[in-house]
Amino acid sequence: MLTVESLTRAFGDTVVVDDVSFQVRPGRMTGFVGANGAGKTTTMRMMMGVLAPTSGRVLWDGHDVTAAERRRFGYMPEERGLYPRMAVADQLVYFARLHGMDAPSARARTADLLEHFGLSERAGDLLDTLSLGNQQRVQIAAALVHEPTALVLDEPFSGLDPLAVDSMVDLLRDEAGTLPVLFSSHQLDLVERLCDDLVVLSRGRVVASGSADALRGSARERHRVRLGGDAAWLRDVRGLTVLDADGPTALLELEDLAVAELVRLLTERADVLEVATVRQPLSEIFREVTR
Amino acid sequence: MSTDPSTRGMWRVVAQREASVQVRQKSFRWSTVISVLGVVLFVVGLHWFQGRDQDRTVAVVDAEAAAIVSSAADVARAADDRVSVESEQHDDVAAAEDAVRDGDADAALVLTTEGWEVVGDRDVDSTLSTSLSVAARSAALEANASAQDVDLAALESGAAVGERLLDPTADESGTRQAVSFVFVLLFFLTAIGFGMAIAGSVTQEKESRVVEILAAAVPIRQLLWGKIAANTVLAVGQVVLYAVAGVAALLATGQRGVLDVVGTPLLWYVLFFLVGFVALASLWSVAGSLASRQQDLQSTTLPAQLLVMGPYFLAVLGGEQLKTIFSMVPVVSSMMMPARMAETDVPWWQVAVALGGTVLAAIVLVRIGARVYERTLLRTGDKISYREALRLAE
Structure with a gap:
């Protein structure tokens, strides 16, 4: 388990990351969301030891992470970086070796990964002759090549077309396995599809964190109702709030009213065509907590 | 770290x-x-x-001159080991002078009524000229000495001047x-x-x-x-x-x-x-x-x-x-x-x-x-x- 504890980073007088704490649990994909400049990249760089924190700790299985342990993490930085004029396989082998693998295992693992990514035929090609999507695959491969113990991926989907995003999602699901995975993204629909846990950052602070289900559960339940006639009268009912009413349909948030009571109330006064619980999309949770 | x-x-x-x-x-x-x-x-x-070999040719018309040239070759080599001197036989003085004029020979060694003469076209290489005169002189001295029955070695004793350089690498x-x-x-x-x-x-x-x-x-x-x-x-x-x-x-x-x-x-x-x-x-x-x-x-x-x-x-x-x-x-x-x-x-x-x-x-x-x-x-x-x-x- 990868834990961040009271991590803080200031540049001069500006505090970019402020007392940030969260956990990345093994076998779970943790989405890291927040607006531009919220401090996601800075947090991730501190986790990877590329940037020194002003204060706070990064823990691995409960103790301060050592350099040797940190070297086994896989990292995909926000600003993509590989050697443009170096052969694809050569650089993957190089990265594996820098992470401490011996040369034969590095070569074997590189061959496996390239095959898995459908890039075996391009192994000897220079990186900059590959399409952007394929370069991105190599970038992910660079984070995976040394058989990491944890993954920290900064915006792994940015710059990908929808098809490439799909294959990247599948790939991450395959590769992540039992590892703790932290990935940041602007694309909340993607985070929604992929993540088990969520950490929401706003202006350098954690404003929400926990499992995606729990975060959804913490919001009040919403219901959509469709009636035989106009639904506007619901605005006058006590114990609920009408968020939106449009002809026969309305979106309600129950305050001190149980669902059964709502149904009874509705059937007394109108023809009820539909009463449905609305799952609140993460994008809404996000908007609320970062407001 | x-x-x-x-x-x-x-x-x-x-x-x-x-x-x-x-x-x-x-x-x-x-x-x-x-x-x-x-x-x-x-x-x-x-x-x-720095080290180009210098091959000198001297045109001669008789064996006596050829002998002087051959001992001049020793003198020249002693002065500079890259210089070699050889003689070339010609029929008469005019032919020898032609050889010099045409550049086939660097100089000619001919006997005149007043003694030996080194003939060059415009100039004669100083090493060559010096070694020829030294050789001719000592040949003449030797001949004169034996004609006068003089011990040449005794005559020359103490006359040799050696050379020693303080900075031989200069x-x-x-x-x-x-x-x-x-x-x-x-x-x-x-x-x-x-x-x-x-x-x-x-x-x-x-x-x-x-x-x-x-x-x-x-x-x-x-x-x-x-x-x-x-x-x-x-x-x-x-x-x-x-x-x-x-x-x-x-x-x-x-x-x-x-x-x-x-x-x-x-x-x-x-x-x-x-x-x-x-x-x-x-x-x-x-x-x-x-x-x-x-x-x-x-x-x-x-x-x-x-x-x-x-x-x-x-x-x-x-x-x-x-x-x-x-x-x-x-x-x-x-x-x-x-x-x-x-x-x-x-x-x-x-x-x-x-x-x-x-x-x-x-x-x-x-x-x-x-x-x-x-x-x-x-x-x-x-x-x-x-x-x-x-x-x-x-």
Whole structure:
């Protein structure tokens, strides 16, 4: 388990990351969301030891992470970086070796990964002759090549077309396995599809964190109702709030009213065509907590 | 971080990549080939200018003259072992003079009523002329002595004048100056070439952002050591290659004498290059890490370039005193001292000052360089000034 504890980073007088704490649990994909400049990249760089924190700790299985342990993490930085004029396989082998693998295992693992990514035929090609999507695959491969113990991926989907995003999602699901995975993204629909846990950052602070289900559960339940006639009268009912009413349909948030009571109330006064619980999309949770 | 044992040897992996990238580069291969050819051509040129064999032909019309020419050949060889003299028989004086006029013979030796005469076209080579007159004189003396029944040996006793030179290597001074220039030139070219390669490869990693992944994998110092190690090995390897090519060419052209004079400075040259290159290497890598794009390198490498270019001009244009002083200034001395050693004999303490100073400078520069490198490598965006870099390293 990868834990961040009271991590803080200031540049001069500006505090970019402020007392940030969260956990990345093994076998779970943790989405890291927040607006531009919220401090996601800075947090991730501190986790990877590329940037020194002003204060706070990064823990691995409960103790301060050592350099040797940190070297086994896989990292995909926000600003993509590989050697443009170096052969694809050569650089993957190089990265594996820098992470401490011996040369034969590095070569074997590189061959496996390239095959898995459908890039075996391009192994000897220079990186900059590959399409952007394929370069991105190599970038992910660079984070995976040394058989990491944890993954920290900064915006792994940015710059990908929808098809490439799909294959990247599948790939991450395959590769992540039992590892703790932290990935940041602007694309909340993607985070929604992929993540088990969520950490929401706003202006350098954690404003929400926990499992995606729990975060959804913490919001009040919403219901959509469709009636035989106009639904506007619901605005006058006590114990609920009408968020939106449009002809026969309305979106309600129950305050001190149980669902059964709502149904009874509705059937007394109108023809009820539909009463449905609305799952609140993460994008809404996000908007609320970062407001 | 640098105390972590699992990363201690990582500089070797870095060095391997660095070296293999360099060696695959066309510019590296060509500069090596061209420089080796240059060294060989230089040595051959040295041989041609300084040591060209001189074959002289003397036209004669009788056996007596031929005998004088043959003893003149001994005299000439004693004066200069590259000169050989041979006689060429002609039917009469007119034919002999024609041979001289046509350039087939360098001179003619003919007997007139007043004695022997050396006939040349416009002038006669002084060595040839002197040796012919000495030979003719002693032949005449010998003939006269036996005709008068005089003991020639007794007559000549005490008349011989020997020669002893206080500075027997002085006539090599031209060669030594030339060798000294070649030392400086190759030092300059190799140091600049590999220096720019170090700076360029650092900036390339910054520019392509790959440095972020590297920094997450290994301590930044290991990256620095790897780069310095790979380029030092390649650069020193190249200099050794030039030295071997030079020595081989000297031996092949029979210039063992030159080797006796410049052999020791050559060994010092390689040693000084090694130390000087390491001292400069940290400066080049800092230049690379201050730049954020390749275009910035022109200005960030300026201090290192000046440190290499300055001694180059000093060595070529500077006066004796200036050279003596600067050949003991740390780092600069690594270029100036071996050049001076090739040129003249340098007191051993000056060599010691030069070497010791540069070794110390290398240690200090590499330490400061590593700190600056660590603190600037991951800063992207703008070019960083040396002043700011030093402040960051405090």
